[in-house]
Amino acid sequence: MxxxxxxxxxxxxxVIAAMRLMGKRQIGELEPSDLVITILISELxxxxxxxxxxxxxxxxxxxxxxxxxxxxxxxxxxxSRRLRRMMNGCAAIIIRxxxxxxxxxxxxxxxxxxxxxxxxxxxxxxxxxxKYGVLEPxxxxxxxxxxDAQPVTAGMLNLSPSDSGVPLIVISDGKPVMGNLNALNLSxxxxxxxxxxxxxxxxxxxxxxxxxxxxxxxxxxxxA
Amino acid sequence: MKRLVIxxxxxxxxxxxxxxxxMTVQHAVRDTAAVAVSAREQAQxxxxxxxxxxxxxxxxxxxxxxxxxxxxVRHNELNQIDVLxxxxxxxxQNDDKHELLLQLSELDGMLRQLADMELPTLGNVF
Numbered sequence: 001m002x003x004x005x006x007x008x009x010x011x012x013x014x015v016i017a018a019m020r021l022m023g024k025r026q027i028g029e030l031e032p033s034d035l036v037i038t039i040l041i042s043e044l045x046x047x048x049x050x051x052x053x054x055x056x057x058x059x060x061x062x063x064x065x066x067x068x069x070x071x072x073x074x075x076x077x078x079x080s081r082r083l084r085r086m087m088n089g090c091a092a093i094i095i096r097x098x099x100x101x102x103x104x105x106x107x108x109x110x111x112x113x114x115x116x117x118x119x120x121x122x123x124x125x126x127x128x129x130x131k132y133g134v135l136e137p138x139x140x141x142x143x144x145x146x147x148d149a150q151p152v153t154a155g156m157l158n159l160s161p162s163d164s165g166v167p168l169i170v171i172s173d174g175k176p177v178m179g180n181l182n183a184l185n186l187s188x189x190x191x192x193x194x195x196x197x198x199x200x201x202x203x204x205x206x207x208x209x210x211x212x213x214x215x216x217x218x219x220x221x222x223x224a
Numbered sequence: 225m226k227r228l229v230i231x232x233x234x235x236x237x238x239x240x241x242x243x244x245x246x247m248t249v250q251h252a253v254r255d256t257a258a259v260a261v262s263a264r265e266q267a268q269x270x271x272x273x274x275x276x277x278x279x280x281x282x283x284x285x286x287x288x289x290x291x292x293x294x295x296x297v298r299h300n301e302l303n304q305i306d307v308l309x310x311x312x313x314x315x316x317q318n319d320d321k322h323e324l325l326l327q328l329s330e331l332d333g334m335l336r337q338l339a340d341m342e343l344p345t346l347g348n349v350f
Contacts, residue, residue, distance in 0.1 A: 021227060053299045057245070064238050071231035 003052055011045045014060060018067045031088045031138050037070045088137045095133025098146065108135060115141065165212035171195070174204040174222065184211060195219070245296040246342050252289045253339040256282060256305070257332060263312070264328045267321055275324065276316035283309040297338065305334050 018041060022034075041063050048059035077084040094104050100115065115133070118141035124130060129149035134142050154161045168180040176191055188203075194211075195203055198219045207222045259282030266275035286309060290302050312327035341348065 021230065023227065055295050055297065055299070057241075057295050058298075061238055061242065064234055068231040068235035068238065071227050072235070075228045075231075 004049065007052075007056055008049050010056065011049055011059060014063060015041060015045050018063055021067055022070055033070070033073070033087050037066055040066055091137060092135045093132055094135050094141075095127060095130045095143070098128040098130060100127060110135065119143070162216075163214045164216050165214045167210035167212045167216070167218065169208065170211045171203055171206045171209035171219075173208075174206060176203055180211075184213060186211070246344070248292060249296055249342045250339055252286075252293055253335045256286055256289075257335045259285070260328050260331050260335070264325065267316070267324050267328065270321070272316050272319055272321065272324065276313055279309060279313045279316060283313065297342070301334075301338055301341075305331065305338070308334060 019038075022037070044059050044062045044066075048054045048056050073083075073087065077087055092104055092108055094101050094108070094110065094115065100112065105111075105115070115127070119125075119127065119130065119133075122141070122143065124143065124145070127133075129145055130143050131146045132144040136142055168183060169177050170180050170184070170186070170191060171177065176188060178188075181188070181191060191209075192203060194217065195206060195209070198217075200206055200219065200221050205222055207220045209217065209219045211217045259278060263275045263278045263282070266272070266278060283306070286305065290306070293302055308327055308331040312324055312331060315323035315327055
């Protein structure tokens with residue numbers, strides 16, 4: 001049992017390291033090759049975990065090989081459009097000018113139910129509102145709405161809303177995050193002034209504080 | 225770019241590890257097979273005592289190698305070879321020449337299979 005425990009820990013660390021090495025694209029929307037690799041890695045890790053008669057290297061070597069090949073292939077795909085199309089496929093337009101493209105849908109074996117489901121998930125009530133609907137290689141449906149069906153923006157109403165940036169966590173569970181403070185060109189004393197201005201006595205009393213480069217902040221005090 | 229370099233190094237390391245692993249198995253099998261051949265010659269010459277000594281020495285050498293081989297080959301394959309060694313030694317100690325030769329030939333077969341399994345031949349790949 002101890003052997004099983006140790007193997008599980010080793011394989012867990014290996015799989016996590018492998019996923020990190022392959023990068024954020026593995027965790028987000030999966031292209032076909034990414035999906036294959038992710039499933040394969042999880043299956044390969046399970047084999048030596050369950051069968052103690054199989055050497056640990058029988059799981060580690062295939063995992064490391066897959067990770068290396070995946071990174072090399074994805075780098076080559078960056079450089080070669082043809083390879084990219086071959087590995088990941090290409091997007092297909094299935095809605096044009098508010099109408100479904102039957103021929104394309106038949107080629108892709110997509111049903112009308114699936115299209116409507118995807119539109120509903122994007123809060124689109126009618127196919128007629130969609131100017132272009134594109135089925136991406138990862139199976140997601142992206143769309144461009146007709147101008148009269150698009151949500152209103154501040155620009156359309158000639159409004160100028162206040163600017164906002166990417167909020168960075170500057171205090172987390174009472175501790176200042178120095179990296180983010182430096183990114184915002186703020187010092188610890190600046191942070192303490194802001195916290196006092198929010199009627200909180202100390203930095204250590206703050207549960208979370210976010211700040212962006214436009215000065216917008218969010219502060220939440222720790223519950224007593 | 226850093227990831228690409230790491231990936232290339234990883235792939236080369238894994239390839240090198242596989243080659244080294246294959247060579248380790250081949251060497252272990254070759255040395256063990258030599259012990260089995262030597263033991264068979266002694267057995268056929270009716271010198272079972274020397275045969276048992278050779279087998280016992282070979283078995284302790286095999287036990288030492290198993291520590292590394294266990295990371296490369298399935299454990300039950302290695303266990304089977306160990307069992308065959310023990311059976312051959314016991315047969316020798318029992319002065320049962322027929323049984324001893326039988327176990328030695330089975331040991332030889334197992335070793336061949338072990339060596340063949342690790343080679344990247346068309347039969348193994350497909």
